[in-house]
Amino acid sequence: MVRRSILSSSALAASLLFPFPALAQDAPQDDPAIPQAQANTGEIVVTARRREERAQDVPIAMSIVTGQELARTGAFNLNRLQQQQPALQFYSSNPRNSAINIRGLGAPFGLTNDGLEQGVGFYLDGVYVGRVGASTFDFVDVERVEVLRGPQGTLYGKNTTAGAVNITTKAPSFDWGGQAEASYGNYDFMQFKGSISGPLVADKLAVRLSTSLTRRDGTIYDVTTRTDVHRLDNVTFRGQLLWRASPNLDLTLAGDYNVQNPLCCVQIYARTGATQRPLSRQYAALAAAFGYTPPSLNPFDRVTDLDAASNSRQEMGGASLTANWDLGFVTLTSVSAWRYWDWKPANDRDFVGLPITTVSQNPSQQKQFSQEVRLASNSGGKLDYTIGAFYFWQKIDTQGSQVQGPAASRWLLNPGNPPFLANGCATLTANACNPSVLNGLTSTNTIGFSNKSFAVFGKLNWQPIEGLHIQPGLRLNYDRKDGSYVSVVTTGAGSTTLNADQRGVLAPQSYKPSFSDWNLSGDFTVSYNVTRDINAYATYAKSFKSGGINLSGLPLDATNNPILSTQTVKPESVNHYEIGLKTQFLDRRVTLNIAGFWTEVGDYQATVTNGQLGVIRGYLANAEKVRVRGFEFDASFRPSDRFRSYLNGAFTDAKYVSFKDAPCPPELSGGTTVTGTQVPSAPGTPGGLSPAFCDISGQRLPGISRFSFAWGGEYNVPVGNGEAYLGYDASYRTRFSSNPSPSAYTWIGGGSVHNFRLGYRVEDNFNVFGWVRNAFDRDYFELLSAQSGSTGLIVGQPADPRTYGITLSKTF
Incomplete structure (x- = not known):
């Protein structure tokens, strides 16, 4: 640990203290050596406000990473990109159950509920992607990734109360060219990327074709099936056709097809903690009753003993038609898109090698259509504007099932009070x-969801005096959500007549929730260009996230009937304040952008659970108020053409201001629920009294570290016709909670990850480099969670161990 800290400190010191020679030289306009989010030269063009602008002029806290840098750092998906973006968090227990958060906000921590939308919008070439599972795919032929921090509701809609991730792919070219890249590494990692582009009809019709193939053996070994899991197995194809119909009209037809089949995802034994369930019903006693021990008590031995099928196959694709028509005083943009998503999972949701829950899966199919039309002024004078309309339609069909096995009765049901017989009852x-009481108990769930949304919006940019910009924006939005949830429960003998114990584990439910609402949101920004290279801004945004419907089953009342009042959750109401300063100096060789923010969320949408034994997915509820505040900085240092470095950081204070009826953490769960004037027992008291709910006001939101940093750089020396280079990237974050209600058992410790690369390149023509990620082989968890039923078992998802390999790319 000391050795790692010394290396980290040395690298950081080198980044900050390296001398700055040759400051009078012209700064290069496109440096692929380091992330453009940090190496901003000021000439990067972005579309963060639905028009092309110089990044440093946009009064938004944002980061931009170019496709070249994604390739050089090995950040080929969003999970890896987050290591370079301190304010970005990405969590995924499997592709469907993924969440993108910015500044700790975006999606509730826990398993996905189809009736709830994300708070961080995910966009691909201007198309909103309605399923966050798509964000787990590989980046393919990407021009740049823009990470917009803070509410973006005026131009991006109700799905962006926390921010947006905007991916722009490379456009077809009227000059023939292409690129091929191949990588090989340990765990038999293989990745191939290729693209080709050129004219079909000179100056009229151009095509671009690209593909990506990624394979890697799993990092966790299943001793039961003798296979490795947590593999990589991704295939992507993308094609674009650009028709220059006239000098002022471009039409782009794009299509993509993606398949991901990683044979994942598992969470393995991490530790145990005392709950308030009777001692005979906690993990140690239950495991002893079956003579069971996990294959290892050290999760970083990376072994498991799954006794149920595991699969996480997803397929995604779509087509879009984008038209840009320059009418002189305005540009008309139309984006029409259709997309689909097909999810075929299988999970071992009891997390142990015993047949407790033998099937837990929710195959799901989604279709969506969207249409956006915008008018953006071209004047560039005192008044610019963007106005538009947006329509979105989405349909989801899910076929869920959960089956209990022969070990479920002993694991889930109460054996009575001691003294116990020899069999433990x-x-x-x-x-x-x-065993026959719960063996074969099956819940078959048919879930339907439809979503229609329509919005009109506008954004002004008025410059009353030189350098001063006043920028108000408004969006009027309508939403309608309709759902259906039907759960049929049968015993192992096929009967629908259930006893009390069976209904307490899996209860039949049938309900049809619906939600509709109009909402007006907006923002107001004032910015001032002190000089061409210094831009200050202040923003207030009033935003919202659409209300939702519960489509994972409802909590039960005392008689094991669903509580219908919990069918819907209220919209989130967001008040956001932000000030920022974007600067460049020393002939643009130094960039320093800083931002401070304060965000308050009313009726925060949270995932909660209850005491029902068979509950795995939880349900949705509203916390009264959440507050997130902090500051961020992005800095790049460019002393010469030989050396580049960057340092990014974020401090985020995210807490529940008021959440008085929250789910209790594991150490306060599982006991007899208090009534009347009874007082709950101390945390972790076996057989004690548990509160019906917990007041977690003032406690921290899950998934967010108070401090996080990313730093690194690259040094090169001329060799022959090219240059040899050494690159380094690292990230650090402090500890964070991995449970919706903070628990002593589910804090994930802080630490750093270090990545290196050493290579040789000839301009933009040829590049070969070796790389190592997680160079010091740090053992850490991406997620921790508690086994349902308050047994005290804590399971975790280990992050990737050290990986290394070589990459070769050629441009032609």
């Missing part, structure tokens, strides 16, 4: 000691 007739 108080009586011979106890249901807990009769």
Whole structure:
């Protein structure tokens, strides 16, 4: 640990203290050596406000990473990109159950609920992608990735209360050219990327074709099936056709097809913690009753013993038609898109090698259509504007199932009060000691969801005096969501007549929630260009995230009937304040952007659970108020053409201001629920009294570190016709909670990850380099979670160990 800290400190010191020679030289306009989000030369063109602008002039806290840098750092998907972006968090227990958060906000921590939308919009070439699972795919032929921080509701809609990730791919070219890249590494990692572009009809019709193939063996070994899991197996194809119909009209037809089949995802034994369930029903006693021990008590031995099928196959694709028509005083843009998403999972949701829950899966199919039309002024004078309309239609069909196995009765049901018989039960007739009570108990769930949304919006940019910009924006939005949830529960004998214990584990439910609402949101920004290279701004935004409907089953009342009042959740209401300063100096060789923000969210949408034994997915509810505040900085240092470095950082204070009826953490769960004037027992008291709910006001939101940093750089020396180079990238974050209600058992410790690369390149023609990621082989968790039923078992998803390999690319 000391050795790692010394290396980290040395690298950081080198980044900050390296001398700055040759400051009078012209700064290069496009440096692929380091992330453009940090190496901003001021000439990068972005579309963060739905028009092309110089990045440093946009009064938004944002980061831009070019496709060249994505390739050089090995950040070929969003999970890897987050290591370079301190304010960005990405969590994924499997592709469907993924979440993108910015500044700690975006999606509730927990398993995905189809009836709820994300708070961070994910966009591909201007098309909103309605399923966040698409964000787990590889970046293919990317021009740049823009990460916009803070509410973007005026121009990007209700799905962007926390920010947006905007991916722009490379456009077809009227000059023939292409690129091929191949990588090989340990765990039999293989990746190939290729693209080709050129004219079909000179100056009229151009095509671009690109593909990506990624394979890697799994990093966790299943001793039961003798296979490795957590593999990489991604295939992507993308094609674009550009028709220059006239000098002022371009039409682009794009299509993509993607398949991901990673044979994942598992969470393995991490630790145990005391709950308030009776001691005979906590993990140690239950495991002993079956004579069970996990294959290893050290999760970083990376072994598991799954006794149920595992799969996470998803398929995604779509087509879009984008038209840009320059009418002189305005440009008319139309984006028409259709997309689909097909999810075919299988999971071992009891996380142990015992047949407790033998099937837990929710295959899902989504289709979406969207149409956006915008008018953007071309004057560039005192008044610019963007106005538009947006329509979105989405349909989701899900076929869920959950099956209990022969070990479920003993694991889930109460064996009675001691003294126990030899079989561990108080009586011979106890249901807990009769495997047939729950064996084969099956819940078959048919879930439907439809979503229609329409919006009109506008954004002005008025410059009353030179350098001063006043920029108001408004968006009027309508939403309608309709759903259907039907759960049919049968016993192992096929009967729908259930006893109390069976209904307590899997209860039949049938309900049809709906939600509709109009909402007006907006923002107001004042910015001032002190000089061409110094831009200050202040923003207030009033935003919202659409209300949702519960489509993962409802909590049960005392008689095990669904509580219908929990069918819907209220919209989130967001008040956001931000000030920022974007600067460049020393002939643009130094860039320093800083931002401070304060965000308050009313009726924050959270995932909660209850005491029902068979509950795996939880349901949705509203916390009264959440507050997130902090500051960020992005800095790049360019002392010469030989050396580049960057340093980014974020401080984020995210907490529940008021959440008085929150789910309790594991150490306060599983006991007899208090009534009347009873007082809950101390945390972790076996057989104690548990509160019906917990007041977690003032406690921290899950998934967000108070401090996070990213730093690195590259040094090169001329060799022959090219240059040899050494690159380094690192990230550090402090500890964070991995449970919606902070628990002593689910804090993930802080630490740093270090990546290196050493290579040789000839301009933009040829490049070969070796790389190592997580160079010091740090063991850490991406996620921790508690096994359902308050057994005290804590399971985790280990991050990738050290990986290394070589990459060769050629441009032609």
